[in-house]
Amino acid sequence: MDFPVLTVILLAPIIGVLISIFIPKEESGIIKAVAGVTTFISLALTVVIYFIYLNQQIPLGGGMAFTEDIPWVTDLGVVYSLGVDGFSLPMLLLTNIIGFTSVFSRSWSVEKRAKEFYILLLILIAGVMGTFIARDLFIFFLFYEVVVIPIYIMVIIWGSGSKTKAVTKEYAGMKLTIYLLIGSAFLLAAMIWMYVKAAGMLGSPTFDIATLATVAFDEKFQIVAFGMMAFGFTCLLSMFPFHSWSPDGYAGAPTAVSMIHAGVLKKIGGYGLIRIGLFILPLGAKFWAPVIAVLAVANVVYAALICMAQKDMKYVVGYSSVSHMGFVLIGIASLNIIGLNGAVANMFAHGVMSALFFSMVGYIYAATKSRYIPDLGGLAHQMPVAATGFVVAGMASAGLPGLVSFVPEFTTFVGAFATKDPFIQTLAIIALTGVVLGAVYVLRMIANVLFGPRKEEWDHVEDIKGSYWIPVVTLIIFIIAFGVYPSLLMDMVNSGVEPIAAKFLSAGAQIGGNI
Amino acid sequence: MDVNLSLISVEIATAILAMTVLVIGLLVPKEQNYGLGYLVTIGLTGILALSFMYYGVNTNLLSGMYIVDDFSVFFKQVFLIAAVLVSMSATLYVKKIGSNYGEFFVMLVFATLGMMLLSSAGDFITLYLALELMTITFYILTGYNKHESKSVEAGVKYLLLGAMSSGVLLYGISLVYGMTGTTVIADAGKIQGMGSMPPALVVGIVFLIAGFGFKISAVPFQMWSPDVYEGAPTPVTAFLAVGSKAAAFAALIRVFLGAFGEYQTEWKLLFAALAALTIIIGNLVAIPQTNIKRMLAYSSIAQAGYIMTGVVAASTAGVKGVAFYGMLYVFATVGAFTVVMNFSANTGSDEIKDYAGLAQRSPLLAAVLTVCLLSMAGIPPLAGFAGKFYLFSSIVDQGYLWLVIIGLLMSMASVYYYLSVVKVMYMADPADDAPIVVPAGAKATLLISMIITVFLGVYPEPLSKLAGMAAQALALMN
Numbered sequence: 006m007d008f009p010v011l012t013v014i015l016l017a018p019i020i021g022v023l024i025s026i027f028i029p030k031e032e033s034g035i036i037k038a039v040a041g042v043t044t045f046i047s048l049a050l051t052v053v054i055y056f057i058y059l060n061q062q063i064p065l066g067g068g069m070a071f072t073e074d075i076p077w078v079t080d081l082g083v084v085y086s087l088g089v090d091g092f093s094l095p096m097l098l099l100t101n102i103i104g105f106t107s108v109f110s111r112s113w114s115v116e117k118r119a120k121e122f123y124i125l126l127l128i129l130i131a132g133v134m135g136t137f138i139a140r141d142l143f144i145f146f147l148f149y150e151v152v153v154i155p156i157y158i159m160v161i162i163w164g165s166g167s168k169t170k171a172v173t174k175e176y177a178g179m180k181l182t183i184y185l186l187i188g189s190a191f192l193l194a195a196m197i198w199m200y201v202k203a204a205g206m207l208g209s210p211t212f213d214i215a216t217l218a219t220v221a222f223d224e225k226f227q228i229v230a231f232g233m234m235a236f237g238f239t240c241l242l243s244m245f246p247f248h249s250w251s252p253d254g255y256a257g258a259p260t261a262v263s264m265i266h267a268g269v270l271k272k273i274g275g276y277g278l279i280r281i282g283l284f285i286l287p288l289g290a291k292f293w294a295p296v297i298a299v300l301a302v303a304n305v306v307y308a309a310l311i312c313m314a315q316k317d318m319k320y321v322v323g324y325s326s327v328s329h330m331g332f333v334l335i336g337i338a339s340l341n342i343i344g345l346n347g348a349v350a351n352m353f354a355h356g357v358m359s360a361l362f363f364s365m366v367g368y369i370y371a372a373t374k375s376r377y378i379p380d381l382g383g384l385a386h387q388m389p390v391a392a393t394g395f396v397v398a399g400m401a402s403a404g405l406p407g408l409v410s411f412v413p414e415f416t417t418f419v420g421a422f423a424t425k426d427p428f429i430q431t432l433a434i435i436a437l438t439g440v441v442l443g444a445v446y447v448l449r450m451i452a453n454v455l456f457g458p459r460k461e462e463w464d465h466v467e468d469i470k471g472s473y474w475i476p477v478v479t480l481i482i483f484i485i486a487f488g489v490y491p492s493l494l495m496d497m498v499n500s501g502v503e504p505i506a507a508k509f510l511s512a513g514a515q516i517g518g519n520i
Numbered sequence: 521m522d523v524n525l526s527l528i529s530v531e532i533a534t535a536i537l538a539m540t541v542l543v544i545g546l547l548v549p550k551e552q553n554y555g556l557g558y559l560v561t562i563g564l565t566g567i568l569a570l571s572f573m574y575y576g577v578n579t580n581l582l583s584g585m586y587i588v589d590d591f592s593v594f595f596k597q598v599f600l601i602a603a604v605l606v607s608m609s610a611t612l613y614v615k616k617i618g619s620n621y622g623e624f625f626v627m628l629v630f631a632t633l634g635m636m637l638l639s640s641a642g643d644f645i646t647l648y649l650a651l652e653l654m655t656i657t658f659y660i661l662t663g664y665n666k667h668e669s670k671s672v673e674a675g676v677k678y679l680l681l682g683a684m685s686s687g688v689l690l691y692g693i694s695l696v697y698g699m700t701g702t703t704v705i706a707d708a709g710k711i712q713g714m715g716s717m718p719p720a721l722v723v724g725i726v727f728l729i730a731g732f733g734f735k736i737s738a739v740p741f742q743m744w745s746p747d748v749y750e751g752a753p754t755p756v757t758a759f760l761a762v763g764s765k766a767a768a769f770a771a772l773i774r775v776f777l778g779a780f781g782e783y784q785t786e787w788k789l790l791f792a793a794l795a796a797l798t799i800i801i802g803n804l805v806a807i808p809q810t811n812i813k814r815m816l817a818y819s820s821i822a823q824a825g826y827i828m829t830g831v832v833a834a835s836t837a838g839v840k841g842v843a844f845y846g847m848l849y850v851f852a853t854v855g856a857f858t859v860v861m862n863f864s865a866n867t868g869s870d871e872i873k874d875y876a877g878l879a880q881r882s883p884l885l886a887a888v889l890t891v892c893l894l895s896m897a898g899i900p901p902l903a904g905f906a907g908k909f910y911l912f913s914s915i916v917d918q919g920y921l922w923l924v925i926i927g928l929l930m931s932m933a934s935v936y937y938y939l940s941v942v943k944v945m946y947m948a949d950p951a952d953d954a955p956i957v958v959p960a961g962a963k964a965t966l967l968i969s970m971i972i973t974v975f976l977g978v979y980p981e982p983l984s985k986l987a988g989m990a991a992q993a994l995a996l997m998n
Contacts, residue, residue, distance in 0.1 A: 013859070046591075064624050077979070077981070078906075078979075078980055078984060079981065080982050080984055080988055081910075081913075081984070136680075146900065147900040147901050147905075149898055149900075149906075150900045151900060152899055153899070153938075154894060154899060157939060157942075158942065158946055161943055161946070162946060162947055175943065179936070179939070181937070182931070182935065182939065183936060187929065187932050189932070190925070190928035190932045191925070191929075192933070193928055193929075194912075194916075194924050194925045194928050197909065197912050197916050197924060198921060198924070200913065201913050201916050201917045204915070210930065252994045280532045397535050481970035
């Protein structure tokens with residue numbers, strides 16, 4: 006058996022947890038270092054396998070690589086099976102980029118009870134990784150729900166309320182938790198149903214996603230089950246009208262949790278919708294795609310409009326991430342390979358960009374103890390480095406060419422037009438206004454927070470220094486690298502979604518549709 | 521008649537242990553009888569080890585009156601594990617009560633014996649006797665703290681309502697006997713030619729459901745349990761919530777799958793409705809509770825509702841789910857109640873608001889309570905998730921998708937009140953910084969509960985094998 010590299014990547018943060026438990030809680034510097042080292046190991050190994058896959062596997066047409074299979078619960082047919090393809094590898098890379106950088110993000114509240122914070126953060130990172138590399142639906146779901154509880158505890162202990170809204174951190178944490186759990190209840194019910202049905206049709210129980218995708222479920226079942234799953238996944242993806250937990254949750258959470266949640270946890274919703282929903286239940290997806298497309302446009306436009314009226318920086322970024330998820334959903338709803346490419350690439354792009362955004366907002370909040378836009382202004386004078394990071398994140402958010410999110414957004418719209426379905430095309434045109442609105446709210450925030458006359462009350466704040474450099478530099482490197490060489494990402498993604506899109510073509514032929 | 525007594529040596533050993541502890545308790549002066557608790561723990565652990573020899577025996581004695589099969593052995597181990605954990609953790613609490621230290625543990629063993637007999641009962645008379653042995657000891661245990669009016673009140677309440685439910689059950693049994701002409705459960709299932717269900721049998725079955733429903737505190741027979749759970753000494757509450765409930769489920773399954781399997785389409789729907797009601801009401805009423813014992817009482821009502829879904833399945837998969845869930849429920853519940861009893865032995869309070877800052881006063885207690893509560897809520901990777909998976913996957917294909925959705929939605933709703941406790945423990949600062957003393961025995965219980973709850977969630981294989989054997993044995997015996 007080969008070196009189990011995925012298990013090592015998955016377990017590195019868990020080993021960090023075990024080490025941290027035995028470090029006295031006064032030694033918060035050492036605990037932070039342990040968290041930094043273990044997440045860096047995961048990141049470095051992920052980068053290595055990313056390039057190995059890109060160079061060796063892509064020319065061969067993709068497929069699952071670095072697989073590991075250990076029978077786990079024999080009577081249920083659960084197998085501890087891990088593996089990555091061109092779809093999950095970018096997501097895994099994203100998780101590790103954000104996981105590593107979030108350790109070095111700044112929240113003023115974390116100085117209190119730092120040990121517990123880093124332990125929960127590492128569990129959270131490991132949980133998110135697990136969902137992306139699991140090839141077994143049961144293992145996927147285990148990791149999927151593992152992440153909810155640490156987030157709740159982190160929000161209520163280290164979070165913060167908002168000045169502009171009557172939202173306490175307890176409320177934000179509970180709202181987030183309840184939304185995600187209610188969504189996952191439907192998801193789990195559909196999963197159990199699908200599992201039992203597939204076991205009857207296959208003759209033996211299995212959770213293997215690739216095997217489940219070969220089962221020809223009847224159309225009625227697919228429609229109901231996809232509806233239930235889509236509810237669960239889109240709750241997590243913050244699709245309109247199930248999005249309201251997301252801005253509150255991000256605003257309430259400490260910086261590291263906002264980064265992970267907006268950057269990568271949300272993407273599990275999109276990942277699951279494509280990997281499980283579209284791949285296993287294509288007929289259901291075809292039925293629901295117009296609904297998803299309509300709601301996606303609502304996401305883009307409605308959230309962008311709300312965003313323009315926000316006075317709290319975290320709410321601006323929070324609503325902007327809801328708005329961006331609309332692009333992902335439009336890509337998914339186009340149900341063709343170009344659209345799926347765009348959706349997946351968008352998830353990656355939004356991940357790095359929003360992590361940098363939240364990291365900078367969190368830094369400014371920690372330094373100035375304020376995130377109320379009218380209070381701030383002219384901060385580029387006092388903190389040029391943070392301002393640079395902020396501007397890069399803002400430009401990436403607005404979709405500037407040369408940065409990571411331009412090509413994905415472009416691809417998404419190409420995918421939507423490639424459907425040749427006037428309905429989807431019309432919706433895509435409406436959604437394009439979201440790009441303009443996005444530029445407006447980002448520029449407005451940048452102008453009001455960073456530029457303008459120097460305010461003397463902020464002269465005492467310190468610019469980024471020491472280990473706080475790590476998030477800025479790392480994230481900007483990835484934002485620019487993937488912007489300048491989009492093929493690093495797009496080739497990968499294309500090989501990953503290709504089998505899913507192919508499944509679609511055959512399903513389309515089967516029911517005589519013209520997808 | 522040839523009776524092979526070695527088949528029931530587990531029960532005999534338990535009875536001897538109870539008598540021995542009773543006698544020693546009388547001989548040893550009151551100030552020196554603290555060792556009795558440990559003696560019971562060690563004795564029960566030995567019996568637990570012995571019980572493993574009876575897997576795969578699958579036979580019966582006294583012409584079907586008493587059954588020794590994997591199903592009964594599995595449930596005996598559930599009760600024994602619960603009794604061991606409770607006896608280990610209860611020492612400090614019982615010492616605080618002050619009177620008749622030894623008798624508490626004697627009663628604990630007798631109650632265990634009653635449960636063990638109940639899970640093996642192959643005959644309605646044996647079943648009733650075993651049930652009474654268990655219930656009567658619980659009447660005594662509930663009112664054990666005679667200086668505390670709440671405890672006495674709970675004892676009387678439990679006695680009155682319990683006696684009535686026994687009467688209902690007995691009446692149901694007599695009607696079933698009248699229609700089938702036999703008291704042996706398996707034989708009752710073999711009576712053919714009654715055609716559609718005769719009305720007297722309908723009444724009998726409904727009475728049996730009411731009688732068992734009381735023991736498992738299913739809605740609408742749950743009224744007694746919050747008061748009794750709150751008033752009874754906490755170790756008794758733990759044992760009552762776990763042992764008594766699991767034992768009633770074991771008997772219920774044997775009776776309904778064994779004797780009335782033929783009429784399952786009729787009673788399945790009834791059980792499905794009861795399960796749905798129990799899950800909904802248990803969880804919703806738990807939300808506003810401010811006393812942790814009452815909250816756990818309502819949550820244990822909800823847990824009974826989840827377990828009932830396995831009965832609704834009326835299949836090997838369903839029984840397996842019940843067995844699996846029953847075992848892990850022991851660890852989660854005893855773990856949670858051990859935290860409660862040690863907290864109240866230190867601070868004298870059962871109010872949730874007094875748990876503020878527990879994470880700083882005693883990280884172990886807070887961690888164990890969090891893990892146990894989240895396991896009950898079915899959050900992976902804890903054991904409760906695997907248990908619910910077994911239960912719900914057994915009914916989803918039988919047209920009970922609605923029940924699965926209710927069950928899952930309500931378990932997510934339950935996260936709300938479980939997390940409110942977690943929030944109080946982790947977020948708030950303690951009002952009182954005094955450290956909390958946890959004796960070694962209770963610490964062991966806490967650690968065992970937590971480790972097993974996590975382990976079975978991550979790797980359910982060992983328990984699912986045993987539970988599968990138990991379920992298969994039951995199918996064979998029928």
